[in-house]
Amino acid sequence: MSLKSPNLRFAIFASGRGSNALALMDAFKSGFIPAELALIVANIADAPIIQKAQERGYKVAVITHKGLAREQHEQLVLAKLTEANIDYILLAGYMRILSPHFLEQFKGTVINIHPSLLPDFPGLHGAERQWQAGRKVAGATVHQVGSGVDTGPILLQGSIEVRGDEGADGLAQRILHEVEHVIYPRAVRLFIDRLIEQKN
Numbered sequence: 001m002s003l004k005s006p007n008l009r010f011a012i013f014a015s016g017r018g019s020n021a022l023a024l025m026d027a028f029k030s031g032f033i034p035a036e037l038a039l040i041v042a043n044i045a046d047a048p049i050i051q052k053a054q055e056r057g058y059k060v061a062v063i064t065h066k067g068l069a070r071e072q073h074e075q076l077v078l079a080k081l082t083e084a085n086i087d088y089i090l091l092a093g094y095m096r097i098l099s100p101h102f103l104e105q106f107k108g109t110v111i112n113i114h115p116s117l118l119p120d121f122p123g124l125h126g127a128e129r130q131w132q133a134g135r136k137v138a139g140a141t142v143h144q145v146g147s148g149v150d151t152g153p154i155l156l157q158g159s160i161e162v163r164g165d166e167g168a169d170g171l172a173q174r175i176l177h178e179v180e181h182v183i184y185p186r187a188v189r190l191f192i193d194r195l196i197e198q199k200n
């Protein structure tokens with residue numbers, strides 16, 4: 001089951017520090033995710049993830065969106081994905097909305113992580129907003145990307161109990177490290193297992 005399939009070629013899209021991207025890279029490297037991580041796409045020129053990915057030997061396409069219309073930027077991204085034969089995309093802190101046209105080209109094959117238990121708290125600062133709302137249990141969600149912001153079929157969720165004294169930042173950090181970095185690789189593996197099952 002965990003034989004690497006050459007037909008499963010993934011790209012990670014990231015815009016910033018890329019801690020989820022790094023957790024995914026580790027999972028590809030160890031074989032936990034039995035597929036090929038063929039490309040990292042970054043849309044911010046000085047995003048810390050660029051150097052970190054390059055240090056790990058990954059091919060990185062830096063395609064900045066500054067001064068470009070969404071369609072123009074996406075055309076450049078699509079060209080790179082085609083060149084690298086990418087079938088699946090993992091959004092890891094990618095701070096751009098993908099257009100319906102883009103998603104049409106990658107139907108059902110774009111996955112995202114969001115720091116809340118969707119459908120609650122879509123949009124920015126999902127982790128902190130769980131604290132502010134006084135939730136006793138908080139978490140994160142990995143889902144296939146649908147047409148709205150943070151919508152689409154859920155692949156996996158993970159949760160932790162909120163500590164009374166940790167504050168919004170403390171909770172956000174724990175969600176990132178204790179939930180997101182754990183469930184994202186697991187969700188991708190689950191996704192691949194399902195693909196393989198469907199093919200057999």
Ligand code: GRF
Binds near residue numbers: 018021
């Ligand atoms: C994460 O909380 C992720 O869920 C959200 O953006 C943040 C990115 O953090 N979509 P990082 O760049 O992966 O460290």
